[in-house]
Amino acid sequence: FPEEAAMRRVNECKTGRVYLLEFKTSDQKLFFWMQESKEDKDQEYADKINQYINSPPQAGEAGGIPGGLE
Numbered sequence: 001f002p003e004e005a006a007m008r009r010v011n012e013c014k015t016g017r018v019y020l021l022e023f024k025t026s027d028q029k030l031f032f033w034m035q036e037s038k039e040d041k042d043q044e045y046a047d048k049i050n051q052y053i054n055s056p057p058q059a060g061e062a063g064g065i066p067g068g069l070e
Helices: 044-054
Strands: 003-008 018-023 029-033
Touching: 003 044, 018 044
Parallel strands: none
Antiparallel strands: 003 018, 018 029
16 A cells, blocks of 8 residues: 555654554554664664555565565
């Protein structure tokens, strides 16, 4: 679903590292919280998710998600 959703940090949340996956073609919103103990890669992960949403791997591509989210 390229270009139909975007993930961003919810800066208004002061008690945790919450991210919002917001769909542009509907009112659907999904909230996620980061589980990793360190937050130094949070933005990198969000950027990768947005990249995969907008340019998903092609079927049969080796390794599934290139560079993977770990």
